[in-house]
Amino acid sequence: MDFLQVLLPIFGIFALGFIGQKTIGFDTKTISKMSLYLMSPILTFQTFYTNSLSMTYVYLGIFLLILCFTIIGIVYLIGFIKQYPTNELCGMILASAFMNNGNYGTPVVLLVFGAIGLDIAIVLMVLQQLIMCTVGVYYAAKGSPEANGFRSALRAVQRMPIMYGAALGIIFQYMNIPLSNPIQEAVSLVASATIPTIMIVLGMQLANIKIKNLAINKLSFSLSLKLFLSPVIAFIITLFLPVDEMTKQIMIIIAAMPSAANTTMYALQFDTDTDFVSSSTLISTCLSLLTLPIVLSIVL
Secondary structure, eight states, rough: OOHHHHHHHHHHHHHHHHHHHHOOOOOOHHHHHIIIIHHHHHHHHHHHHOOOOOOOHHHHHHHHHHHHHHHHHHHHHHHHTTTTTHHHHHHHHHHOOOBBBTTHHHHHHHHHHOOHHHHEEEEEEEEHHHHHIIIIHHHHTTTTTTTSSSHHHHHHHTTTTTHHHHHHHHHHHHHHHHHHHHHHHHHHHHHHHHHHHHHHHHHHHHHOOOGOOOOHHHHHHHHHHHIIIIHHHHHHHHHOOOOOHHHHHHHHHHHHSBOOOHHHHHHHHTSSHHHHHHHHHHHHHHHHHHHHHHHHHHHO
């Protein structure tokens, strides 16, 4: 019951965007740009400004990078065998390589491990955001119909302001630059609104999905990789990292999360196999109601 109580707000926000898009209709691409370019950098700045850096960041960062590029390598292998075009290959990477450890994984970790586990989950969330806004944006831009190769994708990464928000947060923290109360309040308000906005955008995009357009074979592969193989890979990685047992458990649980909501925004922003990425997020989130309890029972 507690597990379902954690999930209900998440699905409620999905439903809000879904119903709003069906009944009113919005320009989802414009709202997506707002959350990517205006709100997300503020959230990142706040996180790095208020949390002290430690060696934990290094180990968690190594874990996320190895997990991400291992999955990308598997997708490339399957894509080579199946001869998928670049747009579809990049869409599969977006759907398979990035987990929803922010607005989904963090509440689950808090429920299972309490405040101590939450600190680790927040670090993972921020580092994952940085990976998604670089590696994820790179593949989203690479798979865009308007892309013209590596340089185009690299320019898209460089334009993502979340990186500069993180750098600014670190600089402000280490130089002990104080923020006035009005500025702190403004930053807090925008940061708090970022994740719900991302989830609403996802719900809006899901409202536009046509089931008949789904590629069942590709979808089955991405879901299997995200929900089943990813936590197994995570377990193997944790065997080689000098972290405590609880941190290892959290890493594995986070790896078992469904596809990240942010990838839908990236796919929407760059028109990279949008329906496939969005549907993967929706279906993997629904299926996680069945798979996550299994992973929890094995790990804990």
